[in-house]
Amino acid sequence: MNGYPREQIENGHSFENIVGCCELMQEIFRLVKKVSPTTAPVIIQGESGTGKELVARAIHKNSRRKSQKFLAINSASLPETLLESELFGYRRGAFTGAHTDKVGLLESANRGTLLLDEIGAMSKHLQGKLLRAMQDGEVLPVGSSERIKIDTRFLAASNRELVEMVELGEFRKDLYYRLNVIEIILPPLRDRKEDIPLLAEHFLRKYHREQRWGDPWPWKESAPKSLSKPAMRKLVKYRWPGNVRELENVIRRALIVSSGPVIKENQINLKGPVLLNISGRPDLLSMRYRDAKKIVQSQFQRAYVKRLLSECGGSVSKAASRAGLSRQGLHQMAKRYGLK
Ligand SMILES: Nc1ncnc2c1ncn2[C@@H]1O[C@H](COP(=O)(O)OP(=O)(O)OP(=O)(O)O)[C@@H](O)[C@H]1O
Ligand SMILES: [Mg+2]
Structure with a gap:
């Protein structure tokens, strides 16, 4: 298997479910x-x-x-x-x-x-x-x-x-x-990148256990999936504006979309659903300006297009001419946000 070498979550690298070696x-x-x-x-x-x-x-x-x-x-x-x-x-x-x-x-x-x-x-x-x-x-x-x-x-x-x-x-x-x-x-996760492989491994195991209850034979031993080296490099390189919670979600998603025993780089989707903090607001100030702007922009776009389409009875041509957008452009936006 050409997966990333498994590290041991031992040697004091975890405490009460808190994982970290840095x-x-x-x-x-x-x-x-x-x-x-x-x-x-x-x-x-x-x-x-x-x-x-x-x-x-x-x-x-x-x-x-x-x-x-x-x-x-x-x-x-x-x-x-x-x-x-x-x-x-x-x-x-x-x-x-x-x-x-x-x-x-x-x-x-x-x-x-x-x-x-x-x-x-x-x-x-x-x-x-x-x-x-x-x-x-x-x-x-x-x-x-x-x-x-x-x-x-x-x-x-x-x-x-x-x-x-x-x-x-x-x-x-x-x-x-x-x-x-x-x-x-x-500390934010981007300041302790050495913890990323260990945390990724922790979540691979955690969700492996969870997923197995959906298996036809959940009691049969099976090894947790691992990450390919390029997939792990991708995780380590990323800035993680949503910190460990975001990493947890990314791993969970990758486990669902991957089929073999090794998760490949293209199965790691870093642009998943927008992360919200517990109060329901994205924690914009902890993100890079560019990332924060993207989030606000897409929230605005979605809300705008949704309102516009509903006021125009779902007619893309009518909505496009009213908003001064091209039909094609509006159609794409609606598609991106899953709006019919
Ligand atoms: N060091 C860690 N090891 C293992 N899991 C972690 C670690 N840090 C965070 N998590 C996991 O990440 C998720 C978010 O953690 P937690 O809810 O404690 O964050 P928080 O700082 O309270 O976030 P918020 O400010 O949004 O409330 C949880 O599922 C938690 O189990
Ligand atoms: Mg909290």
Whole structure:
């Protein structure tokens, strides 16, 4: 077989499903092991897809709280009032629609760990409330006059630099210092290219296992597929704006489209579906200008053509003349975006 030589995911090159052999990741493994048994808050920073949530889970799993809950909430995914209810809970009758009591996450995660994901998206008002809860070890549900004692460990993740947000006045300095006892910064994948072969191998195995349950004889031993050398070179050369998540998706796709035991270079499709970060927005600022522009451009094109065609009752000629485009050009665009 002329596949890329298999490396062993051993020798300390992985920790709690986090794979990495580069010095930076080794340092992160050491740090995670050190901070886990403490109750210190940790800020985990890194671009989208670098493994922040994975690290947060590893911290919880290696702490004395591991048999308790690990809960996570993404501040960017909810409007402020909903986020407040989710975090702090409320008492029945606190506002219209509050028919029953709701226990907030700060309280639900009592004795466990709470990951505040994309904490930079939290409003200043909620930042203040969170700071108070952390300082006092108590929460005050909305509409309640009774404080509840909590012993929750806080982890925070952000794909924006919080120090910078503090300087810009977008993030409370006092909360930043409260949270920032330990800071773990996950490097972008393009700065640790030596990890790419190891990660690729990790995902080949992971999805091999998953795919086998679709086999007619899933219990029959079969070896995971491997990557040809040119295919691996292609992966190592690429810049990975969506980081490890993007690599994972690329491998998963390649496994589906390839048939033989070795994945070839032309079966590696780097221009797959646009990567969205967890809040549903592409993380444009972590990409090269050219790549970001391409994404925005294609989103615009798709939306424009879709609206245009629907307003013209699906007639390409009518739509083309209205938009001042050639019929052929418009037809191609519609085809590219799967619009009929
Ligand atoms: N070092 C790693 N080893 C193995 N898998 C990884 C690694 N880093 C990330 N992943 C995988 O990549 C995907 C994205 O990781 P994760 O959700 O932790 O990223 P994130 O930094 O929280 O991203 P976002 O900012 O978009 O929320 C997950 O499927 C995770 O398992
Ligand atoms: Mg995340």
